Amino acid sequence: MSWLELGPEEWSAVRLSLRVSVWATIASLPLGILVAWVLARKSFWGKSILNGLVHLPLILPPVVTGYLLLLTFGRRGPAGAFLESCCGIVFSFRWTGAALACAVMAFPLMVRAIRLSIEAVDRRLEAAAGTLGAHPAWVFATITLPLILPGIVAGMILAFAKAMGEFGATITFVSNIPGQTQTLPSAIYTFTQVPGGEVGALRLTVVSIGIAMAALVASEVLARRISRRMDIG
């Protein structure tokens, strides 16, 4: 089974992909919950515009999203230039840029899952908490948030899976630099472009399948534990 052993470059692609996906998922979670809550609960002018913006990466070709990110968050893009001068954050051609691209691509999936679970919350429970003296922020923290936990977990798993597989936007925005921005899909793509790379591509494919299965099993276990805790299951 020696053909399954990963070389140092392949390991670095796996590690990078995991790091990028974890960061993309965790960093976008607070905003994801906020946007999901706004979309589920509030009605305001421009709500359908916000909804459209959130879902845009799902519909646009990933290359377009990547190119738009390059235009805005690239070194010479307005947001990129500002972030670099004020906080020293650079996205272009760094792993952080890959994480940003993955976060943007995964955002609609995360928001959708959380929004559905917020819409399923019995608002009468929140009213009851209010009559017991809880400020709306406390109601959210102690009632709403625990009740939507399964939805949050589902959203995070979906986002993580999407981030692991994200290719088009990432390669357009931050290119395909081994050790820097070469994620698992980029590495597989590179292998398929060179003669004799089939074995490497196959190795990384096996790794991809392994990670995906592990994420699915983890989400299943988590969901079961949460629902048991709440006596729903």
Next chain:
Amino acid sequence: MTLSVDVRHRQGAFDLDAAFESGGRLTALFGTSGSGKTTLVNLVAGLVRPTEGRIAVDGRVLVDTAAGIVVPVHRRRIGYVFQDARLFPHLTVRRNLRYGRFFTPAGERYADESAVVDLLGIGDLLDRRPGHLSGGEKQRVAIGRALIASPRLILMDEPLASLDEARKAEILPYIERLRDETRIPIVYVSHSIAEVSRLATDVVVLSGGRVQASGPAAAVLSRPDALPVGERDESGALVDLEIVSQDDAFGLTVLRSSAGEWRLPRIGRPVGTTVRARIRARDVMIMTQAPAGISALNVLAARVEEVTPGEGTDALVTLACGTDRLLARITRRSVHALDIAAGRDVYAVVKSVSFDGGNPAYAAPRAAAPE
């Protein structure tokens, strides 16, 4: 405690315009569904903001649209027991009970958790989760949860409506204890005349979003025009009876009111206890002479106070029996034939007495008076 309400509220096609004041220990908001009872308690709780008006508890203004005051729900400190318990599914019973306590200012926490748990008999449920409770248990926990938050006032919106008769009978004594043993005033929403006449010290009758009558329970419930149309047949008088002795030979209990002695099927309570009986107007007959050779046991001397011609064939006669009042529904033909008019001395024959399930001695809520 005084709850004063004077509000106007429009919600779709429904229009509420209600003003009343109540200082009772348990004020019942009584009316058919759609009369505006729940809207009214939601306005008091702060879950709904009135279009216009003022609500105050003990002079503390909760809403005054003219003055621009609206106290948010979480600062009102008004407990709310919902029809559907609304326990938090992700918390144990114990944490449900303690939820409100955390938000009550330390100086205003008067409720003693263990006393409340004892009062409601929920000590064995503390470590369970709401999903594993029966309907009656859920409702008791919901009452406890509202109490432990040390509220200034407790609202109960049909807390028994979703329970079967056995569960109702299980909860009612707890609500009575709450009324009698704690100093928290209660506003109790109900469409059941049985619950209202058993529990209420004061009654506000609502109909189509308007207050039809309000005042002490005995006075309001004896006025048929104050009751919802569907319940008029149930109108009657409330009389407090004291148990004098038990007649073991015949299985009867002797009771006394200001009107005289009563004999009713055995009531399993100690001598000296006072029970509240409801005597429906249609269960009272009037005789103009002292009856002789009659099988009815409960015949009381009375004086006619008022004759009110009702709808259709009936008339309603108000009788003074000692200091109590009885109501009798008889036909207008009988009023005419017997020449029944105010001031005339007559005899009231009571055919049936109801204790509205309040008496543990009766399996059935209504007991026919023995003949």
